[in-house]
Amino acid sequence: MEVRRLVKMANDIGAFFERGGDAGGVANHIRMFWDPRMRREILVHLDETGGDGLTPIVREALQQHGHELDPGS
Amino acid sequence: MQSITDRDLGTPRPKTTRTVTVEIDHRTVEVPEGSTVMHAAAANGIAVPKLCATDSLEPFGSCRLCLVEIEGRRGYPASCTTPVEAGMKVRTQSERLADLRRGVMELYISDHPLDCLTCPANGHCELQDMAGAVGLRDVRYGYEGVHHLDAETDASNPYFAFDPSKCIVCSRCVRACEETQGTFALTVDGRGFASTIAAGMNEPFMDSECVSCGACVQACPTSTLMEKSVYAHGQPDRTVTTTCAYCGVGCSFKAEVKGTQVVRMVPNKDGQANHGHSCVKGRFAYGYASHPDRITQPLVRASIDDPWKEVSWDDAIAHAASEFKRIRDRYGRNALGGITSSRCTNEEAYLVQKLVRAGFGNNNVDTCARVCHSPTGYGLKTTLGTSAGTQAFDSVEEADVVMIIGANPTDGHPVFASQMKRRLRAGARLIIVDPRVIDLVRTPHVQADHHLQLRPGTNVAVINGLAHVIVTEGLTDDAFANERCDPDEYAEWKAFVSHEKYSPRNVERMTGVRAETLRRAARLYAKGPNSAIYYGLGVTEHSQGSTMVIGMANLAMATGNIGREGVGVSPLRGQNNVQGSCDMGSFPHELSGYRHLSDGETRRLFQQDWGVEIDPEPGLRIPNMFDAALDGSFKGMYIQGEDFVQSDPNTQHIEAAMRAMECVIVQDLFLNETAKFAHVFFPGATFLEKDGTFTNAERRIQRVRKIMPPAAGMADWEVTQAFSNAMGYPMRYAHPSEIMDEIARLTPTFRGVSFETIDRLGSVQWPCNDAMPEGTPTMHVGGFVRGKGKFVVTEYVETDERSSRRFPLLLTTGRVLAQYNVGAQTRRTPNREWHDEDILEIHPHDAEQRGIADGGLVSLASRVGDTVLKARVTERIQPGVVYTTFHHPLCGTNVVTTENSDWATNCPEYKVTAVEVAPVTRLSEWQEQYRDFTRKQEDLLRERASVRT
Amino acid sequence: MPDPDTDATRSALALKLADATLETLRDPRGALLPILHAIQEEMGCIPESVIPAVAERLNLTRAEVYGVVTFYADFRTEPLGRSVVHVCLAESCQALGSAAVADAAKAHLGVDFEGTTADGAFTLRKVYCLGNCALSPSVMIGGDVHGRVSPGAVGELIEAGRAGP
C-alpha cells in the first residue's frame, strides 16, 4: 500500500493523542482499526527508513508497541 | 385525500392521560380531558358530520356542519371547537340539527360541479360522504349566478393538480401547509363567497413557495388537490404499511395499491417518526422503481471493455462464485471483500457481512457509513458508550434551545425539520453553526438567535470556544458531570478548555466567528434548561470529525444536557438505513451491536452460531480497499447498493482502483457509476419488492413490506444467500424474519426484536431487550451505557487542506431537498424539475474578482482534479468559501475532493477542499473523458447479448 | 407588463415605509396591517410587486401577505382612478333603487365594482351609506355627494366629475 498514505493516517491519529503524550493511545487505535497488512507495512517502513515522515509520537508508538502491532506475532 | 383506511377523529388527540365522563347521544363515555366534543364522539364511534376539521390539524370552526346540541347551552355550538366538560350531555342528531346541516351542505353543493362519477376522488370524497350523511337530495340554489365552476386547473406541479372548481374553501390545505409542513405557501385569496385558495400570490404552485411536501393534498377533503397518479390509475383498493427508503427520518407510509400498482404513497398517521407527514421524495418520488433504466436480468462480462451478456440467475451466481474462488485460491482469502448498503434492509446488510466473515473468511466488510457518519459511531461510543443518537425525534418538542451544527434539516431531513420548526414557532431558541446561511437561519416564522458562520474546517475550535465560555463563566452543571462522569477526566477537560487558547477572541481568530456571538450562543446553550444538539455531515466529514463528535458530547455532559427528553446529542443520519447497516456489524472491526472483534466472548458466540472461525483481526475499510487494490493485494469486491465512484472523494483514484480489480460484483437497481467498472451485475430489488426492516436516525426499527414481486425475480437477501451457497458457505433462510431472529439471538441490544414485536408495537427503538421490552426512546437515562461518561480533551488541529495562493477558496458540499445523494433514484423522477444540475455557489465579492457572472460556466479546480459547472452568485455563502452538491455524476464534484479523512475512522473530508474557480467556456478534460466513457458503457449495455440458458 | 425598474423602486419605497412603521411599534408582530396601511396611504395602493419585499422584511411568506391584502376590502393592489365613483348600496338607497343606478354606472364605465377604467380616469366602488339618506339614492363622485340620482342621469354626472390626467 502507498506508504505516504499510511504515514498520513498514522500522523492524523498521532495528532489526536499528541496532547496527552499518549503513544499507547496511538498504538491501540492502530491495533484496533487497521488491517494487519497496513500495520505490517508501516512497521516495515519504520524499520527501513527509521520512520520517514512520521511525527515523534507516532514513531514512539510504533517503536514501543511494535510487537503488539505486528500481526505475525 | 387522506388514506383510504384512515379513521379521522376530527381534531387532534389531546396529550393527556386524564379523562372526564360525558354523555353523548345518551351513552356515557369516558374521554381524554381537553378533547373536543367532535373527537370524543368520533373516538366512541359517533361520527359528527364535518368538513373543515381533520385530526391532523387544529380545529378551525368555519364550515358549521358539525353543529350539535348541548344541554344547558343556547344555540348549536360547533363540536370541533367546543371542548368537553365533565358531565356534559351532547346530542349529535336531531331534526333541527339535520335541517341546519342540510342547509349548510346545500350551499356548498350549489357551487360544486356534480360530476362525481368522473371525479378522481369518487368514493373517497368527504363532500360526497357528507352530502350522503346529512341526507341531501336536491339543491335549491341552482347553478346560474356567480360560481367557480369554470376555474382553471393548475397542473404545474409534476405530482399533483389543483382544480379550484372543486374547492369548498375549507382551508384545510392552507392550515396543513402552515401547521404540518411549516411552509406557509398557501392562502385564502379574497373573502366571503368570492374567496379562493391561492399558492403564493395566486401563482402556479411551481412558482410559489411550495416545496411539494403534499401535506395539503392529503388534507384536502375533495379532489381539488389530488395526486396526478390517482387521475392516472384510479382509486386504490388496499394499503400496505411500509417505510420510506430515502432518508434517515424513516417516514412510515401507507402505500395505496391497486393490484400490484402503487397508486400513491400516503404518510402514515400512526408513524412514530413522522406522524403522518412526509417530504416530496418519500411521498412522490417512487417512480424510479418502474423506470425503464432498471436492469432486470443478471449481467456478466470478462472485462469492462466488453459488452455485457444477459444470463440467468444461476449462471450469474455460479460465475461470480467461481471468479471469487479463483481469486481466493490465487491471492489468498484477504483479497476479497464486500460492501453492505445503507439503502438495503437490516437483514440484507447483516447477510452481506456474514457472507464476508463466514464465507470469504476475512473481515474486509465496510459500508457507506464510512463516508458519512462513521465518526458518530466512534465519538459517541467513546464518550457515552453507544454508537447512536441519544433521542427520539419527538424529544425536540421538549427542547428550549436547539443547536444545529453542520446540518441542513429543511433540505436533508425535511420531516424532522417541520417538527423542529413547529417547536421553534412555539418559542424554542435556535443556534446555528454552519459556514453557509442555511434556510433555518431565517425562513418565514423562524429566525435563528445566533448564527456562528465559521470557516469550513474549524468546528473543533468553535466547540472548544463554546466550552471555554461555559466553563469559565461557571455555567456548567458540576453536580451532574461529577456524578455521572469520571470526575478526574472532567476536571482535566475543564482545565483544557479553560485555556486562553480557546478564549472567544482567539477562537474568533481561528474560525471567523465573532467573539460576542460565541459568548452569547454559549450562554444560551448553557441556560437551556433543555438544550439539544442536532448535527449532520458538516460535523463528521472533516479530518477532525470524530474529535468534533466527542466535543459535542463533552459539552452536553458538562451542562447536564443528556439523559432525558428535550436534550441530547442527535446525529441526523443521511440514509434510510445507515443506522441499521452500522448496527448490523458492517464495519471491518466489529460484529453486530458494535462489539469489537478482539472481544473473544462475542467472537465465540458467533463462531458457535455460524459454525466457522472468525478472524480476530480488523479488515480493510473502503479507502484502504482502494489502496490495497492499487497495490495488488485486493482483487474481488461484492458491492451491494452503493455507488462510490460517484459518492466517494478523489474520483480518479477510485477509478484507477476499480480498474485494478479482477472481479467487481455490483448489485443495484441501475447500472450506476460504479457498475460501469463491474464484471458482474446482480439486479437489485426496490423497497417495494421485499420484506425487511430499516432503522432510522432515532434507532427506530420499522418494517418494510413487500408490495410487488421483485422485478428481477429475486430480493437482494435471496441473492446474497444464493451467492453464499455457491461460495460454499450454506445459508438457508426462508424469510427475512428468520434473519432478524438470528440478529436478535446474537445481539444483546436487539434481543427483544422480532418482526412480531415490530408488528405489535408499530416500531421499536433499540435497545430492546428484557430490561426494555418495548424499546428505548431516550438513552442514558440515569446513567451512561458505558458506566461513567467519558470526557476526552479535543485539541483543535487545523486540517492539512488549507487555502493557498493557488487554491485560495474553500469548497464545502451539501445537498438539496429534491435530490437524494448520488441521485440514482431521484434523478429518475420528476424531481429533476426542481434540481437538474449541481451548481456552485459563490459570494458576489469572489465572483466579481474573477469576472464570474451568475449562471456562467466556471471551472472548479483543486490539487487533485478539476471539473466545470454553473455558478450562482449569492450571499448565502461567505467570502472565501464556495459550495456545491453532488447529486449529478457529470458535475463531478468528487473529482476535486481530496483523500484527506477523519483521523479515527477515515471518513473523507468532503467539507473542506482548497480550490480555485475561474470562468470557462467548456467542460473539463475529466468531464469529456467521463462522457466518452459513459457513452461507451451505455453502448456496452445496449449491445448486451442474451445468452440465457 | 411589470417594469423591473419601477418594481424595484416601488419595493424600495415600500421597505422604507415598512421600516419607518416598524420603528414606531414596540412589537414587530402585528406590524403587517400598519405597514400595509402606510404603503397604501403613500402609494395609493399596494402594488403586488412590493409584496415579496414586505414579506421578506417581516419574515413572512408572500402568500401570507397576499392573503391579508386581498382579505381586507380597504386594500387595493391597483391604483385608484383619478376620480372615484361611489355608489351607495345601504338600506335607504337600496330601497329607492340604487341597484339600478349601480348597473347604469357599470354600463357607462364598462367596469364592475372595484374596477378602474382603462384610461385610469375612474374607479367604481360601492359604499354603505354616505350620510345622505334623506336624498337617496346617493352617489359620490370625486368627493362630491349627489342625491336623488336616477339611472339615466348618472352617466352625465360621472362625466362632469372627470379629472384631468
Ligand code: SF4
Ligand atoms: S383545496 Fe381542498 S383543502 Fe383547500 S380549501 Fe379547497 S377543498 Fe379545502
Ligand code: SF4
Ligand atoms: S405541497 Fe406542501 S409546501 Fe406545497 S402547498 Fe402543499 S403543504 Fe404547502
Ligand code: SF4
Ligand atoms: S425522504 Fe426522509 S423525510 Fe422525506 S419522506 Fe422519506 S424518510 Fe421522510
Ligand code: FES
Ligand atoms: S367541522 Fe366544525 S366547523 Fe367545520
Ligand code: FES
Ligand atoms: S343609505 Fe345611501 S346614503 Fe345612507
